[in-house]
Amino acid sequence: MKLADSDFAADRRAHDVGSAVRDYLTRLRGGELGALPALLGMGGLILLFWILRPETFLSSQNIANLFTQALPVTILAMGLIFVLLLGEIDLSAGVTGGVCAAVMAKLMVDAEQPWYVAVLAALATGLVIGGAIGWLVSVIRIPSFVVTLALFLGLQGVTLRLIGEGGTVPVRDDVVVALANKNMPIWAGWLLAVVCTAGYAAVQLGRWRRQHQRNLAARPIQLVVGQVAVVGAALLFGTFLLSRDRAPSPLITVAGVPWGVLLVAVLFIIASFVLSRTPYGRHLYAVGGNAEAARRAGINVTRLRMSVFMIASTLAAVSGIVAASRLNSVATASGGGNELLFAVGAAVIGGTSLFGGKGKARDAILGGLVVSIIANGLGLLGAKAYLNMLITGGVLLLAASIDALARRQRSASGR
Amino acid sequence: MADHGPVDGGIPADDDIPAESGTPAERGTPGGGTPPGGETPVLRITGLNKSFGAVHVLHDVDFTLRPGQVTALVGDNGAGKSTLIKCIAGIHPIDSGTIEFEGRQVSISGPRDAAALGIEVVYQDLALADNLDIVQNMFLGRERTKGVVLDEDSMEQAARETLARLSVRTVKSVRQQVASLSGGQRQTVAIAKAALWESKVVILDEPTAALGVAQTRQVLDLVRRLADTGHSVVLISHNMNDVFEVADRITALYLGRVAADVARAEVTHGQVVELITAGRSGELGLAPVTAAENL
Ligand SMILES: Nc1ncnc2c1ncn2[C@@H]1O[C@H](COP(=O)(O)OP(=O)(O)OP(=O)(O)O)[C@@H](O)[C@H]1O
Numbered sequence: 067m068k069l070a071d072s073d074f075a076a077d078r079r080a081h082d083v084g085s086a087v088r089d090y091l092t093r094l095r096g097g098e099l100g101a102l103p104a105l106l107g108m109g110g111l112i113l114l115f116w117i118l119r120p121e122t123f124l125s126s127q128n129i130a131n132l133f134t135q136a137l138p139v140t141i142l143a144m145g146l147i148f149v150l151l152l153g154e155i156d157l158s159a160g161v162t163g164g165v166c167a168a169v170m171a172k173l174m175v176d177a178e179q180p181w182y183v184a185v186l187a188a189l190a191t192g193l194v195i196g197g198a199i200g201w202l203v204s205v206i207r208i209p210s211f212v213v214t215l216a217l218f219l220g221l222q223g224v225t226l227r228l229i230g231e232g233g234t235v236p237v238r239d240d241v242v243v244a245l246a247n248k249n250m251p252i253w254a255g256w257l258l259a260v261v262c263t264a265g266y267a268a269v270q271l272g273r274w275r276r277q278h279q280r281n282l283a284a285r286p287i288q289l290v291v292g293q294v295a296v297v298g299a300a301l302l303f304g305t306f307l308l309s310r311d312r313a314p315s316p317l318i319t320v321a322g323v324p325w326g327v328l329l330v331a332v333l334f335i336i337a338s339f340v341l342s343r344t345p346y347g348r349h350l351y352a353v354g355g356n357a358e359a360a361r362r363a364g365i366n367v368t369r370l371r372m373s374v375f376m377i378a379s380t381l382a383a384v385s386g387i388v389a390a391s392r393l394n395s396v397a398t399a400s401g402g403g404n405e406l407l408f409a410v411g412a413a414v415i416g417g418t419s420l421f422g423g424k425g426k427a428r429d430a431i432l433g434g435l436v437v438s439i440i441a442n443g444l445g446l447l448g449a450k451a452y453l454n455m456l457i458t459g460g461v462l463l464l465a466a467s468i469d470a471l472a473r474r475q476r477s478a479s480g481r
Numbered sequence: 482m483a484d485h486g487p488v489d490g491g492i493p494a495d496d497d498i499p500a501e502s503g504t505p506a507e508r509g510t511p512g513g514g515t516p517p518g519g520e521t522p523v524l525r526i527t528g529l530n531k532s533f534g535a536v537h538v539l540h541d542v543d544f545t546l547r548p549g550q551v552t553a554l555v556g557d558n559g560a561g562k563s564t565l566i567k568c569i570a571g572i573h574p575i576d577s578g579t580i581e582f583e584g585r586q587v588s589i590s591g592p593r594d595a596a597a598l599g600i601e602v603v604y605q606d607l608a609l610a611d612n613l614d615i616v617q618n619m620f621l622g623r624e625r626t627k628g629v630v631l632d633e634d635s636m637e638q639a640a641r642e643t644l645a646r647l648s649v650r651t652v653k654s655v656r657q658q659v660a661s662l663s664g665g666q667r668q669t670v671a672i673a674k675a676a677l678w679e680s681k682v683v684i685l686d687e688p689t690a691a692l693g694v695a696q697t698r699q700v701l702d703l704v705r706r707l708a709d710t711g712h713s714v715v716l717i718s719h720n721m722n723d724v725f726e727v728a729d730r731i732t733a734l735y736l737g738r739v740a741a742d743v744a745r746a747e748v749t750h751g752q753v754v755e756l757i758t759a760g761r762s763g764e765l766g767l768a769p770v771t772a773a774e775n776l
């Protein structure tokens with residue numbers, strides 16, 4: 067009979083692929099689903115829409131479309147993950163993006179300010195809105211869903227006042243429009259992919275080597291190499307897809323990675339770094355897991371709670387700007403529609419828990435892609451609006467159920 | 482925050498103690514009602530009052546801790562033991578009273594202040610985050626960094642050394658989530674977390690309540706070792722055998738008042754039990770009027 071592991075046996079034992087896979091399966095059964103639901107969902111949906119719309123869904127034009135469609139959702143979701151990590155919610159993130167985009171558009175059109183002034187003003191607006199939400203939630207202690215539900219209504223009023231009843235403000239500035247509509251030169255796209263892959267490999271292998279030398283808990287090298295290979299392949303394959311000519315007419319060429327993808331890549335790297343490598347990120351997880359423990363450990367929970375709303379609202383502003391760039395305009399309804407639902411759905415589908423304490427920056431990207439595939443595919447099928455809403459709402463509920471069930475499984479198996 | 486980084490060797494290893502140290506009784510614990518002469522207390526609390534709303538939980542509590550001593554804090558459920566140590570730890574603000582640390586009057590307005598003074602607390606309601614692993618929990622709020630980046634490697638090494646020194650034998654991996662540990666294992670992690678830091682006062686709120694025989698033994702040994710290396714240790718326990726085994730002094734709380742503060746050698750089991758349940762025992766304890774008034 068084999069006795070239970072003790073004496074840090076698992077840390078010292080030389081892991082091989084077999085034991086690592088067994089550990090993974092144990093974790094999976096224990097409700098640690100990781101990226102699995104998102105990846106399975108993505109695969110299934112791609113297959114489904116490819117079968118239903120073989121000639122259009124996987125066309126190079128539609129694939130590029132899909133990526134730009136995913137940009138605003140992904141950025142919004144990335145901000146929401148910070149809030150969700152603390153077990154809070156920001157229902158006003160979508161309309162915050164709308165208000166900020168309206169501020170930007172008004173400054174460029176009416177006040178004829180250069181794009182950078184307008185963009186900075188939009189970001190500052192987001193920061194201030196986030197500060198206000200954070201103050202009401204963390205200092206006054208109003209539940210966040212009430213504060214942000216109130217702002218969901220109030221901020222739509224602000225957008226309406228800024229833009230005027232039923233109107234739209236065009237966005238024509240070259241730089242802002244380029245964000246979601248223009249592409250990087252092909253070579254720059256490849257360079258980005260190669261640099262990201264190499265950087266990722268260097269970080270992962272470097273960490274493994276350090277852990278191995280110092281006899282610390284480390285994953286088997288085969289697994290590390292495998293993970294680097296998969297991520298690298300995905301990056302290079304994506305770049306390949308986006309580097310093909312997708313112009314509707316043979317007379318012109320449209321090819322390359324959209325600039326907005328670069329923006330998401332940069333935001334993702336920063337968010338990942340902050341969440342997993344800094345004390346600030348560690349404290350977010352701690353507060354999400356057990357706020358009282360965090361407080362007793364001397365963590366300033368109030369300040370932390372305030373900060374996540376500021377981050378979420380600032381990223382909502384970025385998301386609003388990208389959305390305005392994609393549509394070339396800001397309308398009174400901007401941000402008041404499905405945006406928030408999609409973003410929360412994206413975060414949860416990606417693996418972020420609504421109960422706090424669990425989530426990664428990558429969840430926004432995986433979930434953002436899944437949500438956009440659904441929206442894009444339904445668009446190609448010519449689905450009626452009502453069906454679109456029903457399906458999207460259903461998908462969010464499904465993701466939330468998986469989250470809740472996995473959590474129950476985790477506590478049942480003592481994780 | 483002051484520099485109270487974890488110091489290697491902060492925890493006394495087994496072999497630091499001379500083999501003949503024996504039981505506390507043989508070590509000549511200060512006898513009599515008078516505390517050891519001249520030595521300044523590490524911590525002296527005078528006239529502490531604390532209410533939660535209308536409920537007056539602590540009445541004019543005096544509490545003194547000296548280096549190298551184990552003070553057992555005893556009292557019935559709800560007597561106010563946990564509340565007292567949470568006041569010391571900066572979790573609850575105090576209503577009135579003074580706290581002196583090493584002769585200096587201090588105000589402890591948060592857990593960070595307490596940690597900076599060198600006060601480490603193991604709470605009864607465990608203060609661990611389930612979703613973090615053992616290393617992350619042990620360094621929570623005081624992470625080691627290189628620049629702005631967490632120094633995971635050195636934290637993992639230090640955590641493992643500390644656990645090994647505390648003879649924690651049952652943990653599979655220091656990188657496993659705390660949620661997957663048994664109650665006793667979580668308790669040991671919480672104690673190791675306190676032992677990781679160079680501290681002057683270590684407060685343990687019912688540390689052995691959930692532990693098995695071997696772990697209880699280890700915790701009691703650790704308590705003794707900490708005191709023998711000059712720490713001042715507070716042990717809250719309902720188990721009189723544990724109290725009589727390791728304590729040098731016993732402070733009994735009765736309905737939020739200090740019923741008695743006595744040397745262990747001066748009292749019997751029965752007297753302590755009476756102090757806990759009735760607030761007085763013979764000559765010891767609260768005046769009959771006070772004891773009755775609280776009922
Ligand atoms: N946060 C709080 N708010 C209000 N009342 C409290 C709070 N914490 C403790 N009390 C009250 O203070 C009294 C003392 O509680 P405390 O937890 O200090 O008891 P204790 O001596 O540690 O008991 P036990 O042996 O059961 O741990 C109890 O009557 C309790 O109801």
Ligand SMILES: [Mg+2]
Pocket residue numbers: 562563564605686
């Ligand atoms: Mg208690």
